[in-house]
Amino acid sequence: MYHHIWYNTHTSHEIHMYTQARKRIVSVTLDIECYDDFPLEDLEWKDLLGLEGDEKVDISIRELADIF
8 A cells, every 4th residue: 555645735734645556467587697606596586576565476497508
């Protein structure tokens, strides 16, 4: 839920309005080129993305190719 505050300059009163945030599901693809010692599986993706409360992230990691 978002809390917005507006200030009415004519009456000197604050106007409070609440709007309900809607959840959505999105798919994001990252192609990461990194060395094999980089701990992709151990990263806290929820924290990295700044997700809160009942927001969640499902991670699937697969190797596409070895680069020498």
